Amino acid sequence: MENLGLIFAPLFSYKLLIVLFFGTIFGLILGVLPGLGPTTGGALILPFTMTLDPLSAIVLLTAIYCAGTYGGAITAILINTPGTPAAAATCLDGYPLAQKGEAGRALGMATVSSVIGGIASVVVLIFFAPLLANLAYEFGQPEYFALAIFGLTMLASIGEGSPIKNLIAGAFGILISTVGKDFMTSIDRFTFGINELTEGIGFIPVVVGLFAISEMLTQSTLINQIFNRVALKAVKLPSIDDYKKTWKTIIRSSGIGSFIGVLPAEGGTVASLIGYAEAKRWSKKPEDFGKGSIEGIAGAEAANNAATGGAMVPTLALGIPGSATTAVILTGLIIHGVRPGPDLFREQPEFLYGIFGSMLIANILFFVLGFFGAKIFARITLVPNKLLWPMIFAVSVCGTYSLNQSIIDVWLMLLFGVIGFFMRRYGFSVVPVIIGLILGELVEGTLRQSLVIFDGNWLMFLQRPIALTFFVLSLIALSFPLIKRKK
Amino acid sequence: MNDVHNEKGTNKSLSLFFKSSFIVSAVIIVISSILLYFTFTFDIVPPILNRGIQPATFPKALLILIIALTLLTYFISLKKPWKNEKKLPNSFYITLLSFVVFITVSKFLDFFLGIALLSIIVSYFWGERRATYLIMVSIIFPLIVFVFFETILGLRFPPGIITNLYYG
Numbered sequence: 001m002e003n004l005g006l007i008f009a010p011l012f013s014y015k016l017l018i019v020l021f022f023g024t025i026f027g028l029i030l031g032v033l034p035g036l037g038p039t040t041g042g043a044l045i046l047p048f049t050m051t052l053d054p055l056s057a058i059v060l061l062t063a064i065y066c067a068g069t070y071g072g073a074i075t076a077i078l079i080n081t082p083g084t085p086a087a088a089a090t091c092l093d094g095y096p097l098a099q100k101g102e103a104g105r106a107l108g109m110a111t112v113s114s115v116i117g118g119i120a121s122v123v124v125l126i127f128f129a130p131l132l133a134n135l136a137y138e139f140g141q142p143e144y145f146a147l148a149i150f151g152l153t154m155l156a157s158i159g160e161g162s163p164i165k166n167l168i169a170g171a172f173g174i175l176i177s178t179v180g181k182d183f184m185t186s187i188d189r190f191t192f193g194i195n196e197l198t199e200g201i202g203f204i205p206v207v208v209g210l211f212a213i214s215e216m217l218t219q220s221t222l223i224n225q226i227f228n229r230v231a232l233k234a235v236k237l238p239s240i241d242d243y244k245k246t247w248k249t250i251i252r253s254s255g256i257g258s259f260i261g262v263l264p265a266e267g268g269t270v271a272s273l274i275g276y277a278e279a280k281r282w283s284k285k286p287e288d289f290g291k292g293s294i295e296g297i298a299g300a301e302a303a304n305n306a307a308t309g310g311a312m313v314p315t316l317a318l319g320i321p322g323s324a325t326t327a328v329i330l331t332g333l334i335i336h337g338v339r340p341g342p343d344l345f346r347e348q349p350e351f352l353y354g355i356f357g358s359m360l361i362a363n364i365l366f367f368v369l370g371f372f373g374a375k376i377f378a379r380i381t382l383v384p385n386k387l388l389w390p391m392i393f394a395v396s397v398c399g400t401y402s403l404n405q406s407i408i409d410v411w412l413m414l415l416f417g418v419i420g421f422f423m424r425r426y427g428f429s430v431v432p433v434i435i436g437l438i439l440g441e442l443v444e445g446t447l448r449q450s451l452v453i454f455d456g457n458w459l460m461f462l463q464r465p466i467a468l469t470f471f472v473l474s475l476i477a478l479s480f481p482l483i484k485r486k487k
Numbered sequence: 488m489n490d491v492h493n494e495k496g497t498n499k500s501l502s503l504f505f506k507s508s509f510i511v512s513a514v515i516i517v518i519s520s521i522l523l524y525f526t527f528t529f530d531i532v533p534p535i536l537n538r539g540i541q542p543a544t545f546p547k548a549l550l551i552l553i554i555a556l557t558l559l560t561y562f563i564s565l566k567k568p569w570k571n572e573k574k575l576p577n578s579f580y581i582t583l584l585s586f587v588v589f590i591t592v593s594k595f596l597d598f599f600l601g602i603a604l605l606s607i608i609v610s611y612f613w614g615e616r617r618a619t620y621l622i623m624v625s626i627i628f629p630l631i632v633f634v635f636f637e638t639i640l641g642l643r644f645p646p647g648i649i650t651n652l653y654y655g
Contacts, residue, residue, distance in 0.1 A: 050640065187532065220581075397598075407593070418586075427570075
């Protein structure tokens with residue numbers, strides 16, 4: 001806690017403030033555009049961050065994350081299409097309220113609740129990440145293995161869609177991480193004689209393929225879709241009456257979002273759905289939900305933005321991403337030579353607290369930009385897909401090529417784009433693939449090193465109390481969907 | 488009567504093979520099985536040097552897990568069928584074809600020519616007919632991207648008939 005003062009450091013760095021400003025604007029644009037969002041945008045911008053120092057790079061990515069999560073609400077309210085999956089629940093009441101001629105009021109509530117949720121989650125991050133990092137000092141290889149397994153099972157059980165399909169997708173992600181030279185023995189695996197594959201499959205081709213290219217293919221099936229846009233005069237701050245109706249919902253959803261965010265899952269998407277459902281359950285007027293309830297907007301928006309700070313907790317403290325976007329941020333950290341985990345908290349507090357401070361500023365910035373600029377950002381959706389997606393394709397191929405200057409990476413990106421399209425078409429989420437890919441090396445590495453420590457005796461895992469706890473939690477997580485189905 | 492019943496039964500069982508759940512499960516299982524076969528071709532570490540498990544063991548376990556879970560998903564789908572997906576429109580196949588064009592042109596002619604061709608195909612077949620916009624999206628924008636990556640990131644793109652003009 002002695003480092004708390006470092007939070008204000010970004011305020012005195014003009015360079016970080018400029019990065020924050022552009023990151024927030026870029027995040028808002030990505031959030032507004034349906035099909036893009038902070039994960040794809042973060043992956044696309046990752047190669048550009050190589051021109052920045054590590055702190056500026058991560059500040060840029062986190063600003064995109066915070067602003068992009070909020071930006072989805074603008075399109076959700078005005079055109080009934082969530083800019084990001086996390087804004088899906090916002091459509092339910094945002095659009096009906098906008099249709100009643102109250103788009104400004106709906107956006108005002110979305111902005112205020114997003115900021116409160118976002119700031120509350122950064123406070124959670126500031127206090128819980130160091131605690132979790134301290135706890136992680138006790139972790140050895142077996143504990144990290146058990147933790148990674150717990151992360152993957154949580155992803156399967158509370159992620160969107162079928163838990164079994166999520167597990168298949170997660171296992172596929174881990175399988176991708178096994179391509180290349182085995183790190184312990186240098187034996188080639190799944191390289192098929194292609195030299196470029198000996199280094200393994202990079203994160204960027206997979207992410208850009210699974211998110212951007214698969215979305216391009218999805219958009220190709222929707223070219224005749226027509227959006228009904230609701231006119232927006234100006235964003236209005238919520239009235240005293242609105243605050244009275246929603247303050248409890250905002251606080252509750254901020255808590256829910258922060259908690260869900262900490263769990264490795266689809267962060268904001270799940271958080272907003274639970275936040276919305278809880279807002280309805282506790283409301284005095286649940287019958288208004290789906291017809292333009294201001295509480296519904298507050299419940300969903302506070303929760304999805306609260307998940308941003310929450311998802312950063314395991315990312316920074318343990319190196320385990322809490323969401324797909326934090327997986328991109330984690331990659332950014334690794335590319336810039338920063339290894340997340342307990343040592344980071346001890347050795348580079350100014351770096352970490354710089355990120356915390358920047359996230360706080362990003363929340364305030366998107367409040368200002370969202371409040372005064374929502375009308376302009378909403379106009380970005382007027383760019384037709386027939387022009388937008390070829391441009392995104394150009395940036396995707398160049399960005400993917402740029403990291404390793406490898407044309408194989410571009411082919412892989414296209415391949416994963418096609419795989420991602422069919423996965424989504426048949427109900428497989430692509431997020432577990434990303435998390436599996438990120439955790440793959442950790443899972444295999446810690447398993448094999450643990451077995452070396454245990455002299456091949458698998459039962460020794462059960463003699464480690466922390467590892468055993470994570471295994472039991474994993475079993476509970478796996479049985480949770482079955483219990484839910486029986487109920 | 489019996490024959491009619493059998494015929495109906497045969498049609499029903501045949502229709503199972505055309506369900507998306509069957510096709511998707513079959514594709515996953517076939518690909519996983521092929522990959523599983525490849526894991527048996529991985530080099531083996533001699534016992535004296537081996538610490539822990541063999542390099543092939545972990546991927547093998549993953550592939551067996553994927554096959555088992557896919558079978559489980561398929562059997563669940565028999566009770567709770569997947570929702571029927573709409574037929575894919577022509578624009579999807581054209582976009583997919585444009586990827587093939589991009590790969591071929593960028594491999595044999597030029598990386599940026601590939602991007603330009605893909606952009607013009609996608610933009611045109613998605614409904615853009617205005618020449619100015621088609622030029623903007625297929626020539627001007629890729630040029631901006633090229634200059635940006637070349638100058639700011641100092642990137643060198645693969646040689647080709649157009650990029651060679653720039654690199655000299």
